Amino acid sequence: MKTTWRLLPLLALSAPGSAQDPALHALEVGSFFQGGSQYADIWGDGSTVYLGHFGQSVIDILDLSNPANPSLVASYSLSGANASSSAQDVKSGDGLLFISSESGGIDGVEIVDVRTPSSPTLLTRIDAEPGPYEFIHNTSYDNGWLYLCDSSNPSIAIIDLRTFDPDAAPATLTSWAYELTGVGGSFVHDITVANGRLWVSAWDSTQVFDISNLGSQAPVFMGQSLGLSAHAVWATDDGKFVVSTEERGGGAIRLYRVTDDGSSVRFVQRDSFASPRSGTGSTFSSHNPVMVADRIYVSNYSAGVAVLQIDRTSETFEVVASYDTTTLSPGGFAGCWGVYPKLGENAVVVSDIENGLHVLDMRALDLTTPGGRPTRVSPETPYSLEVSVTELGLTRDDLAVTLHARIDGGAFTPIAMVPVGGDFFRADLPAVPCAARIDYYYTADDSLGETFSKPAAAPAETYSTWATSGLTTILYDDFESDLGWTVTNTSVSTGAWVRVDPVETAAQPGEGAPGGAGPFCYVTAQGSLGGSVGAADLDGGPTRLTSPALDFSDGDGLISYSRWLFNDDVDTDDITVEISNNNGASWTTVETVQAEAGGWIQNRFRVSDFVSPTAQVLVRFSASDQPNNSVTEAALDEFRAELFGCPVVTLASVVERNGSGTNPLCFTSSTVPVLGSLWSAQVDASVRSGADGTWIIAFSQPLNGLQTPYGELLVAFPSLGGAPLFSTSISSSGGLDTHTVSIPADPAFAGFAGYAQGIVSGAGLTLCNALDLVLGF
Ligand SMILES: [Ca+2]
Ligand SMILES: [Ca+2]
Ligand SMILES: [Ca+2]
Ligand SMILES: [Ca+2]
Known part of the structure; x- marks a missing residue:
């Protein structure tokens, strides 16, 4: 049976028993076969x-x-x-x-x-x-x-x-x-x-x-x-x-x-890329690659042909097209030989x-991000992204290039991208609050309406970025020295985690992950120079590598690492990455890695997507060859735990204060002192007969308990330790007087505290209550 992606509904009806994968961005247009x-x-x-x-x-x-x-x-x-x-x-x-x-x-x-x-x-x-x-x-x-x-x-x-x-x-x-x-x-x-x-x-x-x-x-x-x-x-x-x-x-x-x-x-x-992960058309092996630019066309015996595109930003590759040439089940030299x-x-x-x-x-349309992809974006600020859409034999629809973004796991919102010259299109990621996560992907349509995505598996796979004005390192470990990781083993005969400058084998890396200054990393048992591939691999497990405590008590943040898994027979052997926020009493799975044949892959995640941040966060990496029947090697390097830098937002506030309670409540405000605004407050002159003026005086310190002939003084004059901030006065006719004060627009005043007291004058004074002010947003 031959089928194509354009006939997917038919395939779904007739697929039982077939061992042929559905095609991805591929259509068979011709064939040649002579029997015998x-x-x-x-x-x-x-x-x-x-x-x-x-x-x-x-x-x-x-x-x-x-x-x-x-x-x-x-x-x-x-x-x-x-x-x-x-x-x-x-x-x-x-x-x-x-x-x-x-x-x-x-x-x-x-x-x-x-x-x-x-x-x-x-x-x-x-x-x-x-x-x-x-x-x-x-x-x-x-x-x-x-x-x-x-x-x-x-x-x-x-x-x-x-x-x-x-x-x-x-x-x-x-x-x-x-x-x-x-x-x-x-x-x-x-x-x-x-x-x-x-x-x-x-x-x-x-x-x-x-x-x-x-x-x-x-x-x-x-x-x-x-x-x-x-x-x-x-x-x-x-x-x-x-x-x-x-x-x-x-x-x-x-x-x-x-x-x-x-x-x-x-x-x-x-x-x-181990082709069995492609689905029904699994195979015993890959075979012959041919590259055109950054696209790798590779034959995979009974899984047919796949096209993998190199992503130069992450130095990884992904399947962007495939076509299964055979209904044969996996089992040796059968199916697709070459391409x-x-x-x-x-x-x-x-x-x-x-x-x-x-x-x-x-x-195809070839979507790439040569300008890179941001690890973080500034909070409350749109971020401009570009994608390149190259025509590989198809005609691009310039009105149908789209950025899709979602915030903290919500629904994806499509954002039209505009052409900015050459093959490039641009759109802004939305402005989001600090510590938010944005997932995004790109799509582009050709003139016939076929849609191509990046990542190719979007929206099942997306790119992520996080809003923060900075990242503060809690722990960076390139494993050049011992920073307190622990290893615990269950049923491990060889291959326990060990921190070494690794000796290369066909399954184990010969050096740590890119980015670090030195060669050390954790591997599952050191190899020996010239030793066989299975001599010092993992047998049994899991072997568990647990981080020292990571203090996220100051808030949310990111954890990243580079990991390596090689498993020659592509069985269920894995690395399981877990996180705990209670010092290891319970664990939540971050990712399970399987079906890799080596390669340093970086993963990054936000702590709060798995556990609430606490002072007792641990991360552990568990590797297994269980049952022990595979050449299995795991490695870990470039571990980083970082706190988001989210500025504390101080809200403006007004709190009434009246000491021992003897003063009349004649000083009120229905607004708060927001930076850059006019703050207004009322002093009620009716509390004193013969009033001819109302006042507000404000100092940098409060005062409690000093009784005067006019009432209780609630703010500290300079002689009592305070500094003068402002004062206002209004000639009064005996009613409710509204005073206004201009609050500076300078964000440096956020959190600044002032202590104000209302006064009514006229043949003497009456002291009102105080209002304690905090300037802010
Ligand atoms: Ca290292
Ligand atoms: Ca090893
Ligand atoms: Ca093994
Ligand atoms: Ca195994």
Whole structure:
């Protein structure tokens, strides 16, 4: 059964028993299948597709001028020494087709002239035998250089084809310009070229060599990261991000950020994607990636093809499109073998072992936030956000780019974004009170009404920011020293949390999370140099790592950390993150992390979203391999607990005070002294016969209990310790006199206290009650 996202209701009616995932932003527009064959790798050039056969020495050459109707123009069969090989991997360039012919015994590469695709002609056989190149499983061709990797030896051969003339080609080639040996400890499975670097999947590691001066200088090793069945590798054009697929039970695709100083390359793993999390079309492994800009098209056997987009802000990736090519259930080498997206988003070609070529329309709108995303925004202030919406074959509707925001978990409000030039659109997040949380996401429609979101899984996933005028650190721990964390273990045979400068294994990071100054972090048992991946992983559990007490008695705040989970068989092993506000008497779950193949991922949350802030907040991290049947590694670094900086808002107030109660109540106010306002108060002259004036006097100190001939004095004259603040007077005719006082607009006066007393004069004085004032908002 084939279906698409546009037919989702039909799928829902007919889905029982199907093992095919619903499609996401993908529509099958064409296909090609001839019975009696199994298919393998796929490549393309212009409007030509090369489709390899698995277990046969045949390459189908198809014309894709009409993506809806791929037509077979030729089938090229290897002959002679390669006639019984498996022509399963294929690359092309400069009118040449490079066919790897891996089989048991006679192997090599054929260079085929495909300048006229309908009449492929053998030019040259690269005879890789005898010699170190027993099995050529893959090639890579770049700028006249052909790279061969040997899937039975840790070696790479590089052949100079810069002057190769298809009109005067040699029948055989038996020498190479460069030979790399000892590339990893087992064999080399795949190679790609980007940014002057050769990226190598050496099965036990992903390695990189400098090939920027290949004309005059042999490749130079620059760095590596350990892997577990590292199968295929691809780098972004700028060489800043690299993905590696691992072909094994639970095989995943890993994302690395790499730093390249020209002489060495350092890998930091930032994310991973294990395709079983995609749903019904789960698979035993990822397979082959191909990148276009920051989009990774990756085949995943029985889960079909997925497109992951790198988010450079968080250095993570997410699934933005997918198409399941098979109804087969998980179970080994079945389903989607390869994908080639470089013929255009409207004709992404995908090979499926059992059912051949699928042509997919994967045109899209590409939403990114190159300006970043704020951790915090100022309270009571709108915050301007920008999103970039790039057209990948579709036409953007400029009137349908929307920011969706909600405050403290309420309903999402759509806010229209306005174009501000280029592909950018802008809108303001709403002004919110201090300590509020804003969740938000973006959507953009194409001209036909299909909606694309960022994050892609919105609104189930959103971005968050918090309103605060500052953050005060309660605890920052990069684990370079012991700041009082405790470890407790239940049924742990190996793999208890330990704070170390970690030794890299294929499952455990070799250094702490990005951001810290030093290398230390917590891991589940230290690895040993050269040790096996399972020698010092977690067995049993949980092992629990609990923070020291975090004092949130001054209010709400944020907790953030970077965590790592590797679980080779993608079972229920996890890290559970919990928070307590009663010193550990009870716990509330913050997140449960599963199905990761490593990567430093940062999480940040607001304390009050889980518990009321107190002086006894604890956070704990529990990791398990339970039952003990997996290579499981957890790690923790860059822990931070921070208080919101919310200014105390002082409200203006007036409180009546009358000492011993002997004075008449003749001084009142119905307003409060708000900064920047006119405060008004009334003095009632009728309490004294013959009154001719009313007064208000105000000092910085109150006074109680001093009786005078005029009544009880309730404010402190300077001789009694107070400072004069203001006084007013009105000539009275004996009624109720209204006095007004201008209150400064300066916020520095917020909280300022004054003590005022009313007085009626006329042949003597009558002291009224006092009013105690606090200036404020
Ligand atoms: Ca650290
Ligand atoms: Ca370990
Ligand atoms: Ca284990
Ligand atoms: Ca397990």
